[in-house]
Structures are given as C-alpha cells and as structure tokens.
Amino acid sequence: MTASISFPVRYVETDKMGIVHHSHYPVWFEIGRTDLLRQLGKTYASLEEEGLLLPLTNLRCKYIAPARYGDEITVRTNVEKLTCARIEFAYKIYNHEETLLTVGGTEHGWTDGKLKPVNLLKKRPELYRILQASIDGGCGAGK
Amino acid sequence: MTASISFPVRYVETDKMGIVHHSHYPVWFEIGRTDLLRQLGKTYASLEEEGLLLPLTNLRCKYIAPARYGDEITVRTNVEKLTCARIEFAYKIYNHEETLLTVGGTEHGWTDGKLKPVNLLKKRPELYRILQASIDGGCGAGK
Amino acid sequence: MTASISFPVRYVETDKMGIVHHSHYPVWFEIGRTDLLRQLGKTYASLEEEGLLLPLTNLRCKYIAPARYGDEITVRTNVEKLTCARIEFAYKIYNHEETLLTVGGTEHGWTDGKLKPVNLLKKRPELYRILQASIDGGCGAGK
Amino acid sequence: MTASISFPVRYVETDKMGIVHHSHYPVWFEIGRTDLLRQLGKTYASLEEEGLLLPLTNLRCKYIAPARYGDEITVRTNVEKLTCARIEFAYKIYNHEETLLTVGGTEHGWTDGKLKPVNLLKKRPELYRILQASIDGGCGAGK
Numbered sequence: 113m114t115a116s117i118s119f120p121v122r123y124v125e126t127d128k129m130g131i132v133h134h135s136h137y138p139v140w141f142e143i144g145r146t147d148l149l150r151q152l153g154k155t156y157a158s159l160e161e162e163g164l165l166l167p168l169t170n171l172r173c174k175y176i177a178p179a180r181y182g183d184e185i186t187v188r189t190n191v192e193k194l195t196c197a198r199i200e201f202a203y204k205i206y207n208h209e210e211t212l213l214t215v216g217g218t219e220h221g222w223t224d225g226k227l228k229p230v231n232l233l234k235k236r237p238e239l240y241r242i243l244q245a246s247i248d249g250g251c252g253a254g255k
Numbered sequence: 256m257t258a259s260i261s262f263p264v265r266y267v268e269t270d271k272m273g274i275v276h277h278s279h280y281p282v283w284f285e286i287g288r289t290d291l292l293r294q295l296g297k298t299y300a301s302l303e304e305e306g307l308l309l310p311l312t313n314l315r316c317k318y319i320a321p322a323r324y325g326d327e328i329t330v331r332t333n334v335e336k337l338t339c340a341r342i343e344f345a346y347k348i349y350n351h352e353e354t355l356l357t358v359g360g361t362e363h364g365w366t367d368g369k370l371k372p373v374n375l376l377k378k379r380p381e382l383y384r385i386l387q388a389s390i391d392g393g394c395g396a397g398k
Numbered sequence: 399m400t401a402s403i404s405f406p407v408r409y410v411e412t413d414k415m416g417i418v419h420h421s422h423y424p425v426w427f428e429i430g431r432t433d434l435l436r437q438l439g440k441t442y443a444s445l446e447e448e449g450l451l452l453p454l455t456n457l458r459c460k461y462i463a464p465a466r467y468g469d470e471i472t473v474r475t476n477v478e479k480l481t482c483a484r485i486e487f488a489y490k491i492y493n494h495e496e497t498l499l500t501v502g503g504t505e506h507g508w509t510d511g512k513l514k515p516v517n518l519l520k521k522r523p524e525l526y527r528i529l530q531a532s533i534d535g536g537c538g539a540g541k
Numbered sequence: 542m543t544a545s546i547s548f549p550v551r552y553v554e555t556d557k558m559g560i561v562h563h564s565h566y567p568v569w570f571e572i573g574r575t576d577l578l579r580q581l582g583k584t585y586a587s588l589e590e591e592g593l594l595l596p597l598t599n600l601r602c603k604y605i606a607p608a609r610y611g612d613e614i615t616v617r618t619n620v621e622k623l624t625c626a627r628i629e630f631a632y633k634i635y636n637h638e639e640t641l642l643t644v645g646g647t648e649h650g651w652t653d654g655k656l657k658p659v660n661l662l663k664k665r666p667e668l669y670r671i672l673q674a675s676i677d678g679g680c681g682a683g684k
Contacts, residue, residue, distance in 0.1 A: 119405070123432070123442070124276050124425050128269035128324055128589075129656070134597040135267055135567040139410050142564075146409070156409070157468030160557075167607070168563040173600040178656070181271055182443030227558070227607070262548070266575070266585070267568050271446075272513070277454040278424040282553050285421075289552070299552070300611030303414075311420040314459040321453070321513070325586030370415070370464070410562050414555035414610055421553055467557055 113246040115148035118186045121179055131178035137205065137214050138171055144189035145201045145218070152242050163225045164236065166199070170219035177213050184208035191246050196233040197222060199243065256389040258291035261329045264322055274321035280348065280357050281314055287332035288344045288361070295385050306368045307379065309342070313362035320356050327351035334389050339376040340365060342386065399532040400476045401434035407469045417464035423491065423500050424457055430475035431487045431504070438528050449511045450522065452485070456505035463499050470494035477532050482519040483508060485529065542675040544577035547615045550608055560607035566634065566643050567600055573618035574630045574647070581671050592654045593665065595628070599648035606642050613637035620675050625662040626651060628672065 127133040146156045159166070179185060186206045193200040198221055205214040222232045233240045270276040289299045302309070322328060329349045336343040341364055348357040365375045376383045413419040432442045445452070465471060472492045479486040484507055491500040508518045519526045556562040575585045588595070608614060615635045622629040627650055634643040651661045662669045 120432075122425060123270060123428055124278055126271035127266060128271070128273045129594060129596065130271045131596075131656075133267050134600060135564055135571075138564040138567065139408060142409055146406075155468060160467075165558060167558065167560075167604070169604050171563060171600070171602040171604075175596070175598050175600075178596070181446075182441065227560075263575075265568060266571055272451060272453065274453075274513075277457060278421055278428075281421040281424065282551060285552055298611065303610075308415060310415065310417075310461070310464070312461050314420060314457070314461070316457040318453070318455050318457075324589075325584065370417075409556060410564055412557035413552060414557065414559045416557045419553050 113148075113151075113249060114188050114190045115144065115151045116186055116188050117143060117147040118184055119143070121181050121183045121185060123181055126181050131180055134173070134175060137173050137175070137216065138218075140185060140187050140205060141171075141173075141189075141201070141203045141216055141218055144187035144203050147187070148189045148191070148201070148246070152246055154239060154242070159239075160225075164230070164239075165223045165225060165227065166220040167223060167227060168218055169198075169221055171216070173214060173216040175214055177207075177211050179205075179207060179213050185213075191243055192217060194240070194243050194247060196231045196240075197229060199232075256291075256294075256392060257331050257333045258287065258294045259329055259331050260286060260290040261327055262286070264324050264326045264328060266324055268322075269324050274323055277316070277318060280316050280318075280359065281361075283328060283330050283348060284314075284316075284332075284344070284346045284359055284361055287330035287346050290330070291332045291334070291344070291389070295389055297382060297385070302382075303368075307373070307382075308366045308368060308370065309363040310366060310370060311361055312341075312364055314359070316357060316359040318357055320350075320354050322348070322350060322356050328356075334386055335360060337383070337386050337390060339374045339383075340372060342375075399434075399437075399535060400474050401430065401437045402472060402474050403429060403433040404470055404472045405429070407465055407467050407471060409467055411465075412467050417466055420459070420461060423459050423461070423502065424504075426471060426473050426491060427457075427459075427475075427487070427489045427502055427504055430473035430489050433473070434475045434477070434487070434532070438532055440525060440528070445525075446511075450516070450525075451509045451511060451513065452506040453509060453513060454504055455484075455507055457502070459500060459502035461500055463493075463497050465491070465493060465499050471499075477529055478503060480526070480529050480533060482517045482526075483515060485518075542577075542580075542678060543617050543619045544573065544580045545615060545617050546572060546576040547613055548572070550610050550612045550614060552610055554608075555610050560609055563602070563604060566602050566604070566645065567647075569614060569616050569634060570600075570602075570618075570630070570632045570645055570647055573616035573632050576616070577618045577620070577630070577675070581675055583668060583671070588668075589654075593659070593668075594652045594654060594656065595649040596652060596656060597647055598627075598650055600645070602643060602645040604643055606636075606640050608634075608636060608642050614642075620672055621646060623669070623672050623676060625660045625669075626658060628661075
C-alpha cells in the first residue's frame with residue numbers, strides 16, 4: 113500500500129537559488145508518513161496522546177530535480193520495513209508534471225513519551241498488524 | 256538596558272526574491288529577547304524548567320530594508336513595558352553596515368507550564384525586579 | 399470577497415511548548431493571500447514571472463488561542479486596502495472547531511523584479527481593477 | 542582540515558517532542574560547510590556572486606542523541622571527497638557536553654548560476670586546489 117498526498121510549494125520554502133531549499137524535503141516526508149498512518153486509520157496526533165512516539169534515527173534523501181514555487185507536490189509513501197523496535201518508510205516526491213524530484217527514506221524507533229524504546233508488537237499488537245499488512249498488501253490494512 | 260547579539264544570515268532564511276523571508280524576523284526577535292534575559296542572568300531554558308512560560312500575544316514588525324545572504328545581523332532588544340501579567344519587548348535589527356532593517360515589538364503573557372496566566376510579581380518577585388530595573392536603568396539589573 | 403483555505407498543522411511547526419510556534423502564522427498568512435490571488439485568477443508565481451513582486455513592509459499578528467498538532471487550520475483572507483503603490487491584506491485564522499486563533503494584517507509595496515516601487519494602476523490596470531473589485535464586492539472579481 | 546563552529550539551539554527549532562526537529566540538522570550542516578569554506582578563504586556568498594552554485598544531490602543523517610533547547614551546538618565539517626564535478630562534505634554534531642548527536646554527509650554538484658554542471662578544475666582551479674589541500678592536509682589550505 114502506498115499513500116499519496118499533494119500540496120503546493122510554499123513561498124517560504126524557496127531559497128535564493130530560486131528553488132526549494134533541500135531542508136524542506138524531510139518535512140514533506142513527514143507529511144507523507146503522517147498521511148500514510150491516517151489512511152491506515154491512525155493519526156500521528158492520537159498515537160502521541162497514547163504515549164507512542166516515532167523519533168527519527170536515520171534520514172536519506174536523493175535530490176534528482178528541483179521543486180519550484182508554483183509546483184504542486186505529491187508525496188508517495190510506503191512502509192518499507194517493520195520490526196518490534198523499528199519502522200522504515202520510503203518516499204517518492206513528484207511535481208505536477210509527474211517529474212520525480214526526490215527519493216528518500218527514514219528510519220524510526222518506537223518509543224514511549226519519554227523517548228524510551230518500546231516493543232510495538234507487545235505494546236500495540238493491532239497497530240503492528242495494520243502496518244505489517246500495509247507492506248504485505250493484505251486485507252488487514254483497514255481500508 | 257539594551258542587549259545586542261549578532262549572527263550571520265542562514266542560506267535557508269533566503270527566498271526566491273533573493274532576500275531574507277519576512278517570517279524569519281520574528282525568530283530573530285526571539286534570539287534577541289533570549290539574549291536579553293541571559294544578560295540579566297536568566298536563561299529562557301531555566302525559566303521553562305521552573306514552570307514559567309512566555310507565550311506571545313502580539314507581534315508587530317516593520318520592514319525597512321531587506322537582509323541578504325552574507326549579511327551579519329545584529330538584534331538590539333530592550334524591555335519596553337512590564338506588568339504583573341505581561342511583558343513587552345522592543346527590537347531593532349541592523350546589518351553589518353549599521354543599516355536599520357527592521358523594527359518590531361512583541362507582547363507576552365506570563366503563564367505556568369500549562370499556559371495558565373500567573374502573576375509574575377507574586378510568583379517570581381526577584382525576576383520582576385530584575386526586569387523592571389532593566390527598564391529603569393537601575394542598579395538592580397544584575398550586571 | 400474573502401478567500402478561505404484549509405490545511406493541517408505540520409509537526410515541524412510545533413515547539414516544545416506543545417503548540418504551534420508563533421513564527422509560522424506569517425507563513426499561513428502568505429498561504430492565505432496566495433490563495434486569494436488564485437481565486438481572483440492570478441497566481442503569485444505568474445505575477446513574479448511577469449516582474450511584479452509584493453515585498454512586505456508591515457506585519458501584525460494578534461495571538462488569541464494556540465494552534466495544536468492535529469488541528470485543521472483555516473485561513474480567511476481579504477484585501478483590506480489598495481492604492482497604486484501598496485496593498486493591505488487582513489487575515490483570520492481558525493481551527494477545525496471554528497475557534498478564532500489569530501487575526502493579523504500585512505502591508506506590501508508593489509515592486510518590479512529588482513524591488514523598485516511601481517505604480518500598479520499604470521503597470522497592470524486590469525489587476526488593479528480585479529483587486530479593487532474584491533474589496534467593493536463588485537462583479538469584476540472574476541468569480 | 543576540520544572546521545568547527547558553535548551556536549545555541551533556537552527555540553523555533555524544537556518540536557512538541559521537546560527536542561530539536563530532525564529537519565533542522567541539514568540546516569546546521571549547511572552552517573558547517575559555509576564555515577569551512579570561510580575558513581578556507583571563500584565565502585559562499587562570494588562564490589554565488591561569481592556564478593558558482595553548490596546544489597545538493599544527496600543527504601544522509603544519522604540521529605544518535607537528541608539536541609535540546611539550552612544546548613550549545615558544535616558542527617565539525619570536513620571535505621570528504623572532491624572531483625571536477627562534485628564535492629562531498631562530512632559532518633559531526635555535538636552538544637556542549639561533547640555528546641555526539643548526529644553524523645551526516647552531503648553531496649553536491651558544481652553548477653553555474655542556472656544550475657548547469659560545470660568543471661570546477663577548469664572553471665576555478667585555485668578553488669579546486671584549496672579544497673583538495675583541505676583533504677590532504679597540505680599547506681595550500683590557505684590558513
């Protein structure tokens with residue numbers, strides 16, 4: 113399962129090179145994985161209220177073509193890997209002409225509200241199954 | 256008493272107009288008032304740990320000349336007004352050629368960690384006196 | 399005529415107080431006026447390509463209630479005042495419960511691509527009429 | 542040769558997890574490589590004025606420990622690899638207690654002002670030599 117969300121480039125995201133500054137793509141990745149979770153029936157806000165955080169441990173981003181002001185951006189996100197302790201997301205970012213701008217990935221640990229690691233399968237088995245099903249393409253994906 | 260702090264423009268702060276985006280000046284104001292508090296012997300981090308927050312209630316900013324990448328920025332900050340419930344800061348921002356770029360002001364309420372209003376004179380009389388002295392130019396300014 | 403646009407709070411926009419940092423509201427104002435122009439038939443991107451810029455000269459923002467992660471934000475924007483040299487926008491920001499979070503205003507000068515002032519009525523009379531009609535509520539508003 | 546630059550965490554850089562949001566580390570990397578270039582006698586601003594840009598093509602960032610408000614951050618930067626077409630920087634970020642927070646790397650292409658690739662050795666041989674010397678530790682490093 114791949115989630116897809118679109119939004120326009122914000123003016124503040126451009127820099128004096130006339131293109132979107134590279135530091136904004138990780139923010140767009142975050143919009144992508146938030147959207148994926150929402151499509152799986154879980155808002156990131158509610159996970160946090162329930163004491164489950166997802167701090168980043170790794171980020172990688174390959175820049176292929178620049179995004180520009182006036183572009184409509186689409187982020188396509190999927191769960192790449194899931195374990196009891198960790199989750200990895202993969203991202204592809206396109207403009208409205210379907211030009212691939214960026215590919216990237218993020219790795220996260222599952223933690224409690226105090227940033228201590230937790231075992232997702234033990235703490236939230238139903239969430240684990242939903243996320244695993246999103247990889248397998250199984251019927252548990254909740255949509 | 257006026258605090259003065261300097262730092263270079265960050266590339267990410269520019270936009271496609273080739274100048275610093277207007278939304279970064281409020282961040283520079285924040286650097287200015289944080290610096291003023293530090294010069295008065297109080298770090299904003301320690302105030303927060305002690306359960307005292309300063310959420311903004313009003314912001315105004317007049318843009319006179321643009322800041323550019325390569326500029327060294329100076330923020331000059333003073334306490335404009337102090338009451339038991341509120342504090343106002345005034346700011347002037349210059350580039351390294353002493354061109355006045357921006358003047359502004361912020362108003363804040365004193366609150367506890369849950370954003371409930373508090374009476375600063377009752378809760379932290381020594382802090383109240385230090386801040387008041389910074390307006391009066393009196394010897395209680397702790398420097 | 400008032401334009402209205404909605405979007406979710408981004409995680410990066412929150413700060414350690416747990417609420418949206420005050421410096422992001424000017425960015426949301428920008429989204430609002432960009433949307434208003436688009437509804438009037440002009441994208442800001444195309445104006446810039448045609449050599450017409452709108453640098454800020456004044457910003458004011460009153461913070462009434464905090465925005466939080468999980469909120470869906472709505473920005474309502476209208477043209478407050480128009481002259482040959484300047485334009486003023488007014489903004490109201492609400493969350494999804496229709497709580498008024500912020501009111502603000504921005505003032506801009508009309509300039510060419512090199513930030514030199516221009517007379518909008520002379521340089522772009524049709525744009526001037528569209529914007530004026532959006533204040534008057536007249537039939538020239540292009541919608 | 543390794544350049545080292547220090548600055549305090551900005552409040553706006555924190556998020557509701559109470560730590561610095563991961564998207565700000567790429568900005569700190571940028572501060573690091575800008576500082577390295579300056580120590581080598583070249584400001585990034587002057588390179589751009591001379592028509593030489595350094596757009597990112599790859600970013601990686603490993604998050605080891607969180608930065609917090611109140612921390613004084615140090616970025617240590619060196620040139621990892623140089624070719625006629627590309628340059629790679631490596632970064633280590635520490636807090637004031639010398640805890641290693643983040644390690645990362647960025648890859649950039651040399652381009653002209655219109656983002657077209659250029660050959661650095663042909664276009665700017667003296668800059669190529671200075672950068673190469675900063676890897677070799679040779680006496681050409683200009684300091």
